[in-house]
Amino acid sequence: MTATAPRITAVDTYDIRFPTSRELDGSDAMNPDPDYSAAYVVLRTDAGDGLEGHGFTFTIGRGNDVQVAAINALRPHLLGRGVEELCTDPGLVNRDLIGDSQLRWLGPEKGVMHMAIGAVVNAVWDLAAKRRGKPLWQLLAHAEPEWLVSQVDFRYIADALTPEEALGLLRARREGLADREAVLLERGYPGYTTSPGWLGYSDEKLTRLARQAVADGFTQIKLKVGADLEDDVRRLRTARAAVGDGIRIAIDANQRWNVGEAIEWTNALAAFDPYWIEEPTSPDDVLGHASVRKGVAPVKVATGEHVQNRIVFKQLLQADAIDVLQIDAARVGGVNENLAILLLAAKFGVPVCPHAGGVGLCELVQHLSMFDYLALSGTTADRVIEYVDHLHEHFEAPVVMRDGHYTAPLAPGFSATMHPESIAEYRYPDGAFWAADLAGTEQAA
Amino acid sequence: MTATAPRITAVDTYDIRFPTSRELDGSDAMNPDPDYSAAYVVLRTDAGDGLEGHGFTFTIGRGNDVQVAAINALRPHLLGRGVEELCTDPGLVNRDLIGDSQLRWLGPEKGVMHMAIGAVVNAVWDLAAKRRGKPLWQLLAHAEPEWLVSQVDFRYIADALTPEEALGLLRARREGLADREAVLLERGYPGYTTSPGWLGYSDEKLTRLARQAVADGFTQIKLKVGADLEDDVRRLRTARAAVGDGIRIAIDANQRWNVGEAIEWTNALAAFDPYWIEEPTSPDDVLGHASVRKGVAPVKVATGEHVQNRIVFKQLLQADAIDVLQIDAARVGGVNENLAILLLAAKFGVPVCPHAGGVGLCELVQHLSMFDYLALSGTTADRVIEYVDHLHEHFEAPVVMRDGHYTAPLAPGFSATMHPESIAEYRYPDGAFWAADLAGTEQAA
Numbered sequence: 019m020t021a022t023a024p025r026i027t028a029v030d031t032y033d034i035r036f037p038t039s040r041e042l043d044g045s046d047a048m049n050p051d052p053d054y055s056a057a058y059v060v061l062r063t064d065a066g067d068g069l070e071g072h073g074f075t076f077t078i079g080r081g082n083d084v085q086v087a088a089i090n091a092l093r094p095h096l097l098g099r100g101v102e103e104l105c106t107d108p109g110l111v112n113r114d115l116i117g118d119s120q121l122r123w124l125g126p127e128k129g130v131m132h133m134a135i136g137a138v139v140n141a142v143w144d145l146a147a148k149r150r151g152k153p154l155w156q157l158l159a160h161a162e163p164e165w166l167v168s169q170v171d172f173r174y175i176a177d178a179l180t181p182e183e184a185l186g187l188l189r190a191r192r193e194g195l196a197d198r199e200a201v202l203l204e205r206g207y208p209g210y211t212t213s214p215g216w217l218g219y220s221d222e223k224l225t226r227l228a229r230q231a232v233a234d235g236f237t238q239i240k241l242k243v244g245a246d247l248e249d250d251v252r253r254l255r256t257a258r259a260a261v262g263d264g265i266r267i268a269i270d271a272n273q274r275w276n277v278g279e280a281i282e283w284t285n286a287l288a289a290f291d292p293y294w295i296e297e298p299t300s301p302d303d304v305l306g307h308a309s310v311r312k313g314v315a316p317v318k319v320a321t322g323e324h325v326q327n328r329i330v331f332k333q334l335l336q337a338d339a340i341d342v343l344q345i346d347a348a349r350v351g352g353v354n355e356n357l358a359i360l361l362l363a364a365k366f367g368v369p370v371c372p373h374a375g376g377v378g379l380c381e382l383v384q385h386l387s388m389f390d391y392l393a394l395s396g397t398t399a400d401r402v403i404e405y406v407d408h409l410h411e412h413f414e415a416p417v418v419m420r421d422g423h424y425t426a427p428l429a430p431g432f433s434a435t436m437h438p439e440s441i442a443e444y445r446y447p448d449g450a451f452w453a454a455d456l457a458g459t460e461q462a463a
Numbered sequence: 464m465t466a467t468a469p470r471i472t473a474v475d476t477y478d479i480r481f482p483t484s485r486e487l488d489g490s491d492a493m494n495p496d497p498d499y500s501a502a503y504v505v506l507r508t509d510a511g512d513g514l515e516g517h518g519f520t521f522t523i524g525r526g527n528d529v530q531v532a533a534i535n536a537l538r539p540h541l542l543g544r545g546v547e548e549l550c551t552d553p554g555l556v557n558r559d560l561i562g563d564s565q566l567r568w569l570g571p572e573k574g575v576m577h578m579a580i581g582a583v584v585n586a587v588w589d590l591a592a593k594r595r596g597k598p599l600w601q602l603l604a605h606a607e608p609e610w611l612v613s614q615v616d617f618r619y620i621a622d623a624l625t626p627e628e629a630l631g632l633l634r635a636r637r638e639g640l641a642d643r644e645a646v647l648l649e650r651g652y653p654g655y656t657t658s659p660g661w662l663g664y665s666d667e668k669l670t671r672l673a674r675q676a677v678a679d680g681f682t683q684i685k686l687k688v689g690a691d692l693e694d695d696v697r698r699l700r701t702a703r704a705a706v707g708d709g710i711r712i713a714i715d716a717n718q719r720w721n722v723g724e725a726i727e728w729t730n731a732l733a734a735f736d737p738y739w740i741e742e743p744t745s746p747d748d749v750l751g752h753a754s755v756r757k758g759v760a761p762v763k764v765a766t767g768e769h770v771q772n773r774i775v776f777k778q779l780l781q782a783d784a785i786d787v788l789q790i791d792a793a794r795v796g797g798v799n800e801n802l803a804i805l806l807l808a809a810k811f812g813v814p815v816c817p818h819a820g821g822v823g824l825c826e827l828v829q830h831l832s833m834f835d836y837l838a839l840s841g842t843t844a845d846r847v848i849e850y851v852d853h854l855h856e857h858f859e860a861p862v863v864m865r866d867g868h869y870t871a872p873l874a875p876g877f878s879a880t881m882h883p884e885s886i887a888e889y890r891y892p893d894g895a896f897w898a899a900d901l902a903g904t905e906q907a908a
Binding site: 084121127336 | 530622
């Protein structure tokens with residue numbers, strides 16, 4: 019306890035990189051050699067309660083330092099701010115950060131600067147949930163609809179969703195919330211796994227991992243496609259043979275194609291009944307996705323992990339361009355903007371199936387899907403959270419999978435907190451791992 | 464002359480900031496206090512010819528350091544590269560930079576990372592034009608259509624414009640090119656001025672500057688709007704009274720509005736015959752712009768200074784969302800992407816009226832409009848380049864206005880080179896101006 023109201027005393031940032039490119043895991047048609055990384059931020063206070071707010075942007079290696087520089091540029095907006103005010107109304111700091119007119123020029127609301135805002139805003143929510151002693155999903159689901167609506171920035175989306183409509187959606191779903199929470203706590207939230215489907219795996223490994231996924235309780239797997247059509251036909255045939263007809267197989271092109279190619283390529287794989295085609299083309303191309311969707315039905319179109327903000331999601335919905343909306347916890351401007359996106363999806367009746375994987379994305383995004391289930395969608399039908407078994411060991415409260423489901427996290431916060439030992443080891447370039455690695459490289463050179 | 468083929472030996476970056484926020488110039492409804500800044504890059508070689516490639520990203524102050532960090536992240540792609548190869552085919556380095564899969568995650572092709580690519584690519588073009596001894600507009604206009612098409616990345620735009628169509632557009636306009644060049648050299652390219660219209664000017668100052676603009680030969684002026692409707696009505700009435708009916712008055716909301724507000728507000732000003740409404744809403748909102756265009760006709764809709772890349776421009780054209788396309792020389796991925804955008808505009812028959820102002824944007828973008836006139840549009844009818852009388856004195860070859868027209872620059876290069884004295888004075892935080900200023904602030908504190 020301090021005599022005066024507690025304040026934010028430090029905004030510490032860390033450039034953390036894991037050398038994942040040395041294995042083949044995580045490679046796809048656009049990202050052959052990712053080093054899964056986090057531009058990580060810790061908000062410290064003088065509250066004396068030992069609680070910190072943790073957040074991060076996920077990147078895949080080079081440029082993680084740029085992302086850290088962007089978070090550093092936000093520091094003056096946080097330092098000295100009252101902790102209680104921040105945690106009672108994270109929407110306030112969200113608006114301040116987005117509204118900094120000089121920094122806004124660097125987006126607006128997209129790319130490096132916007133992801134930095136997302137990291138900081140998520141750290142505020144982590145702190146808020148820890149102070150309330152609740153996991154974030156529960157804090158959100160138990161919150162009053164009016165307060166949730168106050169957390170949303172309706173600028174540029176009011177033509178598709180008004181505050182009144184948002185309030186109506188939340189109020190309508192209050193009924194049965196306690197029952198759904200009981201179900202969630204018992205069964206968890208369904209996941210699907212991308213682990214079998216990375217490019218570069220042999221057919222034997224693909225078959226083995228696909229069968230393992232089914233044995234583990236998953237009812238959907240995902241395969242990366244888009245590098246070579248013949249290979250894709252063979253791999254999809256192999257996967258279908260391995261899992262049988264009852265399991266959904268999604269395919270993911272990671273933005274590899276033009277619109278015309280996307281339609282042709284997807285249709286060439288249609289015989290194997292792919293459930294959705296993910297990121298068929300540029301995430302910026304709303305009209306392109308609408309054309310692809312018309313051209314590949316009944317295969318569904320999914321996108322979102324690289325969609326920059328609520329404004330593009332709004333248009334994807336307005337243009338009937340997607341069947342599945344894939345939020346990402348660390349791409350847009352944090353929890354507040356994801357609330358807007360979840361509300362938009364509910365308004366348009368499009369299921370949300372989050373992107374995850376990377377480092378820490380599973381940990382974060384499960385909270386948003388669980389809130390979606392309890393407070394907005396009311397169902398988990400046709401809704402799955404991506405799961406990849408990567409790097410969970412670096413988190414204090416890693417996700418726990420059971421029978422293909424994410425179990426509801428009970429630890430207070432947003433599950434964003436990384437072990438101090440992991441930070442010390444993988445901080446770039448001066449953590450123990452990298453210091454040794456870079457010294458070795460220099461010695462070899 | 465060096466014995467071996469010359470290479471890039473240094474990629475030097477500078478954080479340059481001008482304290483423009485201390486005046487009222489440049490303030491609008493979204494940007495009340497910009498400090499016009501440049502994240503500046505110089506490519507140095509060992510060619511021994513004294514030639515350097517200069518480029519920059521324009522920002523408005525805070526975050527300029529983040530932009531510099533992003534340019535630094537690109538350095539390994541340039542260092543050691545053959546100068547001749549670079550200058551013969553800037554498209555190659557453009558594709559390399561956009562294709563760096565790890566850095567691509569930070570966009571893709573948008574925001575801080577993409578603007579950094581634009582700065583570097585533009586610096587390559589500056590060097591290429593200097594080595595050829597030509598101003599960039601002339602290098603481009605005299606180039607073979609096949610080579611120009613090879614400089615364009617058609618990924619994600621091929622559904623709207625194929626390489627064959629692009630080639631056809633360029634070939635069709637070869638006729639009469641020499642005549643148009645003679646006209647350009649004699650008369651220049653029409654400009655319009657935003658100088659009278661900043662928020663915060665008194666009605667007397669607005670009247671005086673508007674009349675001065677007409678006396679200076681401008682046939683179009685622009686007023687900032689969107690902060691207060693009553694004020695806007697008064698200011699627009701004042702401006703119309705000052706210039707009469709024969710002068711076009713564009714209005715610019717700098718993204719201030721939602722879609723519905725944009726339509727209402729613009730229509731409330733329609734009595735004063737505004738020529739275009741610029742940035743009525745988010746630059747990301749293609750469908751929103753299409754709605755606004757339908758709702759405010761016959762007032763035209765213009766946007767582009769914050770449009771992130773060719774993919775969004777493509778959609779604005781596909782959706783009939785704009786009447787006027789406003790390229791910016793330093794927002795997208797440099798000359799190569801602007802070639803794609805100019806070709807798209809030509810295909811769709813939409814006039815290009817560039818955004819300029821800031822620091823150095825007039826210097827750069829004039830080259831692109833002059834190329835557009837000579838090689839694509841074939842006309843300057845309904846085409847004007849924005850002009851603001853700010854900070855030109857810091858450039859070695861500043862724009863020269865004559866009778867409301869940009870005179871064609873004759874100095875080799877892209878007109879991007881800033882005086883070394885200006886860099887030394889305004890480098891942040893250690894240039895002479897800022898060192899003194901920050902010391903004064905500390906002393907006062």
